[in-house]
Amino acid sequence: MANTVEFELVAPEELLFSESVELVVVPGAEGDFGVLPGHSPLISTLRTGVIAVYENDTVNRRIFVSGGFAEVTPERCTVLADEAVALESVNRSDVEERVEADRDLFDAASDDDKENAAAALAVSEALLLALDTVGQA
């Protein structure tokens, strides 16, 4: 059996990532889990967090997801993300702007929209946090 697992990351608007990897760590709703080849079949929801893709025992890619689902079989790992951002492709000031914009929206939102705005704000803040954590590592 191959010693890699097919990892696919799909956002509603496009297929973002599809290749063979050695290990991928996914932020599951009840804790992060790593997927190696031969993982037992699993379906899980995701929490907001960072997917780490390993190559040669080091992380070579980190992708922020705001939530979604993961389906794991022995051969592949499919992540359906609500929103996915590759951390190496964003710069900090853009994210800061986004946090600001979401905060403004949250402040301006009426009671009906408060919940949605809060969710959006939480996501962008988490993205900023993820970015900072990676920067330090």
Added chain:
Amino acid sequence: MPNLKDLRVRIDSVKSTQKITSAMKMVAAAKLRRAQEQAEAARPYSERMDRMLGSLAEGLPTGAGGPELLAGNGKNNVHLLVVMTSDRGLCGGFNSSIVRGALQIIRRLLDEGKEVKVLCVGRKGRDILRRDFRSLILDTFQDLGKKRLSFADAKTVSDRVLSMFEAGEFDVCTIIYNRFQSAMTQIVTPQQLIPFRASDESQADDASDSVSSNDSQKAVYEFEPDEQEILEDLLPRNLSVQLFRALLENAASEQGARMTAMDNATRNAGEMIDDLTITYNRTRQAFITKELIEIISGAEAL
């Protein structure tokens, strides 16, 4: 005999119309390509979503007891129809064929004594439906995806549908949209979203007595947190995805229909210009001949 000047003006105006229609055709062709690419890009997600939903639904006892989005709420009285049309006209039979399909469904449901509610996506459909069924239309979504259709657009529609469903305002939800087949053909497609019809549901008819055996033969997936909870997350998500897919198909169809319509219009304008030019030349010739005859007969008279 037609006036020469009038003819000339007429030819000019048809010519400029032709320029407009051929430009619109070109724009539609470019937009069509983009819309198709987008629809293509969105396909993997919905395919994988289907697969996941399939493996989830397999493990669930079918019939009553499942989540309402999947199994329905057991009633069949109030129907919600989401009619997807375009915001703009000049796209041939695109809007009218959707509306015709929608009207058929509405009439049939009303004849069966059901209650019908309509949500319009796109201004054109609302305008036409308003003539006959003004009272049924609840709301209209306009200017969705004016620049580029995003998932958030589909989400606004699905959020509305979901909150209505949770409030018990309808029992069955059907969307009607144009499925894109080619630039020439679009197929009006009604699709039932709530209760959700999985494509391979028919084989699960012996669920009641075989839950245990069912479990033993599939028993492949672990679920985190648990099946029920995942399903509760996944089903609303699936609704948005289905709506998004329909919106994308519809957008591609719209551009395809517009391209074809504008191609026809350009061709018709060309034919008209040819006809008018012939008439113009004949008339001009006739005038010259007439003048010559007048001069000659005048000279002869001297």
